[in-house]
Amino acid sequence: MSQNTVEYGSPKFFALCGLGGVISCGLTHTAVVPLDLVKCRIQTDPAKYKSVMNGFRVSLKDEGMRGLGRGWAPTAIGYSMQGLGKFGFYELFKNVYSNMLGEELSYQWRTSLYLAASASAEFFADIALCPMEACKVRIQTQPGCPAQLRKVAPQIMRTEGLGGFYKGLSPLWMRQIPYTMMKFACFERTVEALYKFVVPKPRDQCSKSEQLIVTFAAGYIAGVFCAIVSHPADTVVSKLNQEKGSTAMEAAKKLGMAGLWKGLTPRIIMIGTLTALQWFIYDAVKVVLGIPRPPPPQMPESLKRKLAAQQN
Numbered sequence: 001m002s003q004n005t006v007e008y009g010s011p012k013f014f015a016l017c018g019l020g021g022v023i024s025c026g027l028t029h030t031a032v033v034p035l036d037l038v039k040c041r042i043q044t045d046p047a048k049y050k051s052v053m054n055g056f057r058v059s060l061k062d063e064g065m066r067g068l069g070r071g072w073a074p075t076a077i078g079y080s081m082q083g084l085g086k087f088g089f090y091e092l093f094k095n096v097y098s099n100m101l102g103e104e105l106s107y108q109w110r111t112s113l114y115l116a117a118s119a120s121a122e123f124f125a126d127i128a129l130c131p132m133e134a135c136k137v138r139i140q141t142q143p144g145c146p147a148q149l150r151k152v153a154p155q156i157m158r159t160e161g162l163g164g165f166y167k168g169l170s171p172l173w174m175r176q177i178p179y180t181m182m183k184f185a186c187f188e189r190t191v192e193a194l195y196k197f198v199v200p201k202p203r204d205q206c207s208k209s210e211q212l213i214v215t216f217a218a219g220y221i222a223g224v225f226c227a228i229v230s231h232p233a234d235t236v237v238s239k240l241n242q243e244k245g246s247t248a249m250e251a252a253k254k255l256g257m258a259g260l261w262k263g264l265t266p267r268i269i270m271i272g273t274l275t276a277l278q279w280f281i282y283d284a285v286k287v288v289l290g291i292p293r294p295p296p297p298q299m300p301e302s303l304k305r306k307l308a309a310q311q312n
Contacts, residue, residue, distance in 0.1 A: 005290030009095050013291060018088025020285035024278040025083025030076040031277075034068035035270045037140045042263040043238040044141045052266045071136040073149040078132025085125030087282060090184060093117035104303045111185055118184035122177045130172055131165035137238055168240050171251075175233030179226045183275055186222035192296040194218055203295045208287050215283045216276050223275025227268040232260040234267065 006013050029036070038055035041048070049055040059067055094117040098106040106113055135152045138145050146152055156164040194214050195203050203211065232252075239251040252260065286293050 006292060008292040008294070014088055014092050014095075016289055016291050017091040017286075018084045020282045020289075020291070021083035021085070021087025022080045023083070023285055024281035025086065026076055026080030027281065028274050028277045029079035030072055032270050032274060033070075033072045033075055035266055036075070037068060037070055039263045039266045039270060040137060040140045040238045042266070043235045043259075046259070046262050055266075070147050071139040074132040074136040074139065074152075077149075078129045078136065081132070082125045082129035083278075085128055086121055086180060089121035089124055090117050093120040103300045104306075107297050107299055107303060110297055111189060114185040114188045115181045118180045119177050122180035123173065125180075126169065126172050126176050129176075130169045133172060133237070134165050134168055137168075141238065168237050171233050171236045171240055175230045175237055178233075179230035179271075182226045182229050183222050186225050187218050187275075187279060188296075190218035190221050191215070195296055211293075212280060212283055212287070216280045219276035219279030220272050222279075223272035224268055226275055227264070227271035231264050231267055235260050235262060 006016060034056075035052075038049065038052060038059060041059065042051070042055055049058055056068075063070070094113065097113055097117055101109065101113065131153075134156065135149055138156070139147055139149070139152055146155070160167075191214060194217065199206065199210075199214060203214075206214070235255060236251050239255060240247075255262075283293065285291070
């Protein structure tokens with residue numbers, strides 16, 4: 001294997017991890033804009049858009065093929081910014097919290113470490129994402145809304161001020177923080193389990209291509225769980241940005257329990273594929289740029305000795 005060209009935990013390491021997040025999140029979210037468009041419309045107008053296939057048919061009939069790309073610009077910008085924070089800050093917070101805990105506790109509490117680091121990272125990533133998410137959802141779901149970001153953003157600023165861009169921040173946190181906690185913790189533990197129970201040889205004996213296949217598989221498994229955990233809040237975000245002046249609680253009450261789960265199937269397909277591709281691209285960027293990719297955690301020798309002493 002080629003030598004890493006970046007020191008683990010250095011400012012350059014965190015900056016390049018952030019760049020990997022920009023590439024992985026920006027590309028993947030922009031690629032699935034048509035499916036995201038249909039998902040948002042099912043959530044906000046289920047009477048008109050009854051299912052995934054029906055949603056595509058109605059959208060194509062109303063706006064043609066070009067209409068399926070509505071919202072691509074705020075998606076590309078917003079999720080690139082979010083990816084910078086999500087992956088870059090995750091690596092930063094994981095390193096900071098691990099140093100605070102020490103080697104033994106970092107291993108014993110590693111799931112909690114992943115959860116805390118990912119929640120901290122997503123808190124800041126969503127602040128960067130929220131304005132573009134507001135523009136995207138309006139472009140995709142609000143009748144008569146212009147399709148161009150350069151028209152929608154000034155319109156929101158003129159009619160609602162800065163608060164118009166951030167009124168969906170709380171439900172966005174409700175959606176994204178549990179999603180990201182599941183995304184990172186489930187991925188990390190799934191990779192660990194795959195190398196321990198499924199892959200027939202140790203990670204350091206696997207080629208980079210084989211390691212990337214494991215990354216993709218673990219990412220897809222994590223993505224399915226992510227979609228389920230965060231779906232009700234995602235529906236509220238879509239409804240909230242479609243309707244001016246409503247609050248998160250009002251949107252949730254209007255949707256009802258059944259309405260909160262509308263569009264789950266396309267979201268599982270979208271988020272499963274999206275999460276798998278994001279981890280694959282992120283890991284591939286690390287390979288290309290020579291960024292350190294530590295193996296799954298192993299029990300420290302000091303902890304092994306302590307446990308052995310307790311058994312004797």
